[in-house]
Amino acid sequence: MGKGAQLKKAFKAAFPHTIPIFAGFWFLGMTYGIYMNVSGFSFWYPMLMSLTIFAGSVEFVAVNLLLGAFNPLQALVMTLMINARHLFYGISMLDRYRGNGWKDIYLIFGMCDESFSINYTAEIPEGVDRGWFLFFVTLLNHFYWFFGATFGGIFGSLIHFNMEGLDFVMTAMFVVIFLEQWLKEKNHASAFVGLGVSLLCRIAFGAEDFIIPSMLAILGVLTLLRKPLEKGGEKACE
Template identity: 55%
Template sequence: MPSKTSALRAALPHAFRHTLPILAGFLFLGMTYGIYMTGSGFPVYYPLLTSLLVFSGTMEFLAVNLLLGAFSPIQAFLLALCIGARHTVYGLSMLEEYRPLGPKKFYMIFGLCDETFSVNRAAVLPGTVDRGAFMFLVTLLDQCYWVCGASLGALFGSFLPFPTQGLDFSMTALFVVIFLEQLLKERSHLSSLLGLAVSLCFLLLLGPDLFLIPSIVTICLLLLLCDRHAQKAGKKEGAGHE
């Protein structure tokens, strides 16, 4: 049986090749994030700290906004849970693959972001490559790209030869693209439109500082209600066929 080091060494070229597209994306977005965070007046070590410990692009961009607002740890926690909710699904579908792996699985669970999940879920490897070592390296490389990008942006953002006013729009643009992409792909627009409509209602009702928590709670309740309704309808239908 090959040693752990040699298994990692053998898997490295494969992991690198599979994560190349992510390298470009994470360096670019990471740098934007680093510039945005430090440009908003926060210390250089914040982007480094968050890219190491939070490692969720969406949440990190949002964190800048949260830090600029009033102190509200409950809102921050709820947002982190909602934004991370999809990772729970990733975890569920990786349960069996990650479970038998040794201590490295704890890091792999921590680093299970969208991009890492999509590579690890779909990768087809030659039989000689240890899958556990490969998935570990994919997780590690992806985070390295992100940390590098964020640090570069944080360190060198202030030396950019042009004014960066308006750079914060990159977050809006990113979320618009993600939203648009899901509209183009999803079969049912129920959840997307519900999110849009409920938050817009609460924004108009309560104003920009208070609308987030009521929106989150209402969206969750409505989704559970819809699901229960669908479940009942499905059961009735099932009974009708019998």
């Protein structure tokens, strides 16, 4: 198989997985672009930021950072805190995001929630190049986000039809991914821990501050459960 055919095959396999993200990022990206637009920034700000940051929630926060007083250290610490969950993703991707040559750098750079979720759970069909599949999923997501943000930044003030509720597409996607993982694994302890601990932390710490406590508590509980979970046989996730 020639290189071109191989690329095409990987692209064809990757694209359907990214369709929900297309809808979600188109909407969220556009919302973000519009937000920047009404905050007084030229369209090339969301363009530049969607390209270089590629982490949705942080980019919304960055708008506020840019509107406030100059405080680079605060910007860095805020980003580290909001994106700390990506540390989890990295630990889970230590094997998958290695051995793909130069693509690894881009894969890790583009490891947003959505790229991680798809690339972790997707079953790559037989005969499809793994590295290119992972690459195209990430690239397409990146492109959708960039496209939405730029479009929102340029035409933001002109859009009027009712899209209320479209942002639920992201929730729906994560519910599906959670279910897929659930159906694949034999032991649901970790899934319960993730849901239960996060919910408790959400109630205890509030919507804005529960991510870090949730992560620490999840780490703690999983560490305590290590012996019984490892004894209970290998999990069927891979």
